[in-house]
Amino acid sequence: MTELGPLDTGFMEMEDTDRRVSLGIGTVAIIEGPPPAKDELRGWLDRGLERHTRLRQRVRRTPLDLKAPVWENDPNFDLAHHVRWTALPAPGGEEELKELIATELTERLDRDHPLWEVVVVDQLTEDRWVMILKAHHTMADGISEITLLESFCDPAATEVGEDRRPNGKRARTGLLRLLKEAIRAPVTIPRSAVGAVRTLAPVLYAAIAPASESSLNGPIGRQRRYAVARTMLPQVREIAAAFDVTVNDVAVAAIAAAYRRLLLSRGEHPTPTELRIVVPVSTRTTEAQHVLDNRVSAVIAHLPIEVDHPVERLLAAHEQIRRHRSRGETDAEKSLLALSRRLPFGLVAEVFRLAVSFPQRGVVALATNIPGPRHRLTLGGREVIELWPCIPIAMRVRTTIAILSYLDHLTFGITGDYDTTPDIETISSSITTEIAVLLAHARDRQASRRPRPVVRAIGTARSRHVK
Structure with missing residues (x-):
């Protein structure tokens, strides 16, 4: 378990203090072609779950708030808690999509589970569909949420065989610096x-x-x-x-x-x-x-x-x-x-x-x-046409x-x-x-x-x- 940092805690206190506020950050991906089947979507999300352990962790507050809240593994983690399916009303244009996004920005994420979710939106005109990724500001900022979205996407050519583990020399240098500090x-x-x-x-x-x-x-x-x-x-x-x-x-x-x-x-x-x-x-x-x-x-x-x-x-x-x-x-x-x-x-x-x-x-x-990404993102071979940010x-x-x-x-x-x-x-x-x-x-x-x-x-x- 790791403690939440002061800024992470601040976002949680902000939401607790003001009932009119929901501090979920959103990224809207507009994608070509038909939406995925449920099993296909699960395969994409599993890629992110393997890379980011935080997706399986929830926030636990300590008794009387004597210590900072901590991230702990959700013992009842179920991916179904984090996926919703919906469709735009007719005519299914971008105005209807923007109204849906505005509604999503009002919905608070469930504190009993890890603070993220994916909303799959069907029936966008011009043979497109939408995936809305939401994560609480306690868990991610704008840059790290884009990283999270990329982890669901098809691996880019630059990522194949890439080793993200720090080498021994870098780790030793970091330890020495921490000791001096x-x-x-x-x-x-x-x-x-x-x-x-x-x-x-x-x-x-x-x-x-x-x-x-x-x-x-x-x-x-x-x-x-x-x-x-x-x-x-x-x-x-x-x-x-x-x-x-x-x-x-x-x-x-x-x-x-x-x-x-x-x-x-x-x-x-x-x-x-x-x-x-x-x-x-x-x-x-x-x-x-x-x-x-x-x-x-x-x-x-x-x-x-x-x-x-x-x-x-x-x-x-x-x-x-x-x-x-x-x-x-x-x-x-x-x-x-x-x-x-x-x-x-x-x-x-x-x-x-x-x-x-x-x-x-x-x-x-x-x-x-x-x-954001400089390379084209794809999900199951379907091209991500646009990305819209919402905070x-x-x-x-x-x-x-x-x-x-x-x-x-x-x-x-x-x-x-x-x-x-x-x-x-x-x-x-x-x-x-x-x-x-x-x-x-x-x-x-x-x-x-x-x-x-x-x-x-x-x-x-x-x-x-x-x-």
């Missing part, structure tokens, strides 16, 4: 904790400081809405190259434009520092790529929604994210999480409960970028956006509160519009940099003489 801990932990608190002071202030009134922040209900924005990754890379920014910068700038247009459509005036957004940052190393757990930190940035010009808005978003990362906020959060492992569990849990109960008004949105909402944040890359696609999955975000499609349409506008600016910029053809004067004179 244990010896230095009494000295380095207090010092690093002070430094982490100093670095995180702006983050903590951004989270709790009062913000101007906005319809993007406030109480949420139990029902959800879901929308999707599709873009092409090569086009986003073209924009990033033209303006010397990152793909993530372009995505965040498109989100800033979407929220700007949403506020304007609601009759609200976008003002500077109004939109504080949480941007999770992965801290997952290459060695931990295939581990089911949470390895994320975050920065809280101000989206430049007050900037009207698309290129200026892109450069402002780039500068905001660069400034936050250069301050070392993500490393500081890792230090505090490591320190919290040495504190009494009851104290850590109470901090999370207070944080969830506190009516924060500083953060109004969350956007996370998930790098929950909580703590008065009425919308969240997950950005997932797959092959040449970059898909934005948008989750909203049902009652307060009836115009969620404004966000998705604005994202695709902004990418198109930025692409036009990028190509104009590249065209202006190209050298113009030189017309030789002598050649022109000869042409006139011939005439």
